[in-house]
Amino acid sequence: MADIDIPPHLVELERAAYAEQQAGALTVATAAAVQQAITKHAAATNGLSRYELERAVKAAVRHPA
Numbered sequence: 292m293a294d295i296d297i298p299p300h301l302v303e304l305e306r307a308a309y310a311e312q313q314a315g316a317l318t319v320a321t322a323a324a325v326q327q328a329i330t331k332h333a334a335a336t337n338g339l340s341r342y343e344l345e346r347a348v349k350a351a352v353r354h355p356a
Contacts, residue, residue, distance in 0.1 A: 295339070295344060295347040297344075297347055297351055298332060300328065301325075301328055301329060301332060301344075302349050302351055302352060304324055304328050305325055305348045305349060305351075306352050307321060308322060308324075308325045309349075309352050309353060310330045320322055323337075324348065329341060329344055329345050330350060332344060340342065346356045347350045
């Protein structure tokens with residue numbers, strides 16, 4: 292997978308969602324906020340797949356190097 296520049300705000304949103312998920316308290320609003328931000332960023336970036344961006348964000352949060 293190519294290196295993807297992930298904006299810090301996407302990492303923070305995903306961290307919040309993942310923490311809620313781990314606690315069994317993930318809300319629709321939190322999940323929707325993450326999806327909306329990822330979709331918006333991918334659309335603003337020429338050629339970047341929303342799927343690949345989401346995968347990179349999740350990996351950065353759940354499996355940091």
